[in-house]
Amino acid sequence: MPNHIKFLLRHAAFGAVLAAAFVAMLLYANVANLWHLVTHTQEGVLATALLWVFCTITFGSAQMGIRIMMLADDDADEGDRGNRPNAPQHATVPVPIHRPDR
Secondary structure (H helix, E strand, O other), X not given: OOHHHHHHHHHHHHHHHHHHHHHHXXXXXXXXXXXXXXXXXXXXXXXXHHHHHHHHHHHHHHHHHHHHHHOOOOOOOOOOOOOOOOOOOOOOOOOXXXXXXX
């Protein structure tokens, strides 16, 4: 498997672990009476699974984005940090506009 795919899957899995911890904390803290809601309905397991899946999408995407943004080439020139060179500054020249008197 290519290295970049391994990289993305590894950090997506880390985001899934973060999402599981987040959902567990939500249920443990009983935020908005969520624990009671989940344990006293038939659809509680489905609701918990969906909450975990959507949090996994959120945290996994954030984790992958952060790690991709943190990639850096160590032997890059210090002067060139990915910025474009400054555009040349041209002198402005006033252009006279002749308007006939009315």
